[in-house]
Amino acid sequence: MSRFSIPSSSPKPPGQWISSAILNGFALAGTNAHRLYSSEEAWVERFGEDLLLSYKYDSARDSLLEALPEWMEAHQLSHRRIFGKLLPLQNEERVAPTLIEGDAALPLETVVEENGIKFGLDFAAGYSAGLFIDQRANRAFLRRSGARRVLNTFAYTCSFSVAAAVAGAETTSIDLSKKSVDRGRANFLLNGIDPSAGHRFYADDVLELLPRLARKGEKFDAIVLDPPTFSRGNKGRRFQVENDFEELLLLAFEVATPKAKVLLSTNCTRMNRRTLETIARFCVKATRRSGTFHCEPPLPDLPAVFAAQTLWVC
Numbered sequence: 282m283s284r285f286s287i288p289s290s291s292p293k294p295p296g297q298w299i300s301s302a303i304l305n306g307f308a309l310a311g312t313n314a315h316r317l318y319s320s321e322e323a324w325v326e327r328f329g330e331d332l333l334l335s336y337k338y339d340s341a342r343d344s345l346l347e348a349l350p351e352w353m354e355a356h357q358l359s360h361r362r363i364f365g366k367l368l369p370l371q372n373e374e375r376v377a378p379t380l381i382e383g384d385a386a387l388p389l390e391t392v393v394e395e396n397g398i399k400f401g402l403d404f405a406a407g408y409s410a411g412l413f414i415d416q417r418a419n420r421a422f423l424r425r426s427g428a429r430r431v432l433n434t435f436a437y438t439c440s441f442s443v444a445a446a447v448a449g450a451e452t453t454s455i456d457l458s459k460k461s462v463d464r465g466r467a468n469f470l471l472n473g474i475d476p477s478a479g480h481r482f483y484a485d486d487v488l489e490l491l492p493r494l495a496r497k498g499e500k501f502d503a504i505v506l507d508p509p510t511f512s513r514g515n516k517g518r519r520f521q522v523e524n525d526f527e528e529l530l531l532l533a534f535e536v537a538t539p540k541a542k543v544l545l546s547t548n549c550t551r552m553n554r555r556t557l558e559t560i561a562r563f564c565v566k567a568t569r570r571s572g573t574f575h576c577e578p579p580l581p582d583l584p585a586v587f588a589a590q591t592l593w594v595c
């Protein structure tokens with residue numbers, strides 16, 4: 282049983298398009314992967330030349346498809362394709378996006394930019410194309426953190442590792458999926474960084490590898506913990522974020538330098554920032570660490586209620 286109370290759901294803001302000023306800010310920053318529109322029922326992400334429309338109901342998709350051309354024209358934006366993705370009630374029903382509009386003969390792989398860093402996307406790879414834009418501010422925080430040795434757990438396509446490596450850090454990335462780790466290496470190469478020079482990639486179970494790293498005496502001065510809500514590890518071991526985040530953070534502290542920056546992040550709708558803070562406070566006290574808490578401000582294109590819940594322990 283989790284020791285934490287379940288947060289009441291936060292009120293969702295009405296649907297909104299981003300402003301021209303925000304769009305200009307992205308252009309200046311070298312970012313072409315961001316939200317264009319957000320609402321409770323549907324949202325639109327821009328991924329370079331392509332758009333991805335995620336929707337809960339067909340009617341929400343259809344109204345957005347109707348509104349899009351006028352908004353794009355008013356903001357002098359063009360696109361080559363629109364992909365659509367149904368947001369299912371059950372994770373098991375998740376499927377890759379499908380092409381709604383555009384040339385079906387074009388490759389489904391593409392490259393986008395965030396603050397000048399390149400990331401490869403693949404619309405055929407599955408439910409997620411390769412970059413979670415709601416972590417943009419946390420990637421930027423890590424990049425400017427000054428961390429020299431960075432551990433990225435549940436690394437997926439290693440976007441946090443690339444952000445740290447661009448700033449000169451040595452990185453260690455762990456993900457169960459070999460395919461994701463290989464895409465991570467490709468993201469390093471896209472940015473002109475040799476993935477074999479000071480960077481390690483493990484296709485392994487985080488909960489098994491962390492104790493091994495601790496036994497070897499490894500220490501990191503930044504650690505990213507962004508686990509899925511539920512997963513089954515290498516040996517069928519279950520991970521359930523509400524119950525197991527505390528154990529994960531305690532394991533992470535064993536490989537953390539005393540002043541390490543540790544990111545706690547979750548998409549579990551039954552947890553919020555206060556839940557993360559409760560976990561962090563307990564673990565900081567239990568390990569007699571000194572820890573302050575830091576949250577990056579909400580993204581300009583993405584209301585906080587639609588983003589992952591995150592907290593840095595510094």
Ligand SMILES: C[S@@+](CC[C@H](N)C(=O)[O-])C[C@H]1O[C@@H](n2cnc3c(N)ncnc32)[C@H](O)[C@@H]1O
Pocket residue numbers: 411412413416434435436437438439440441455456457458461485486487488507508509512513514515520
């Ligand atoms: C939410 S995604 C992480 C997203 C990533 N932090 C980012 O910002 O791009 C979760 C990832 O955890 C991986 N995963 C799930 N259980 C795992 C485990 N026990 N050990 C290692 N990786 C695991 C999945 O393969 C998936 O890539």
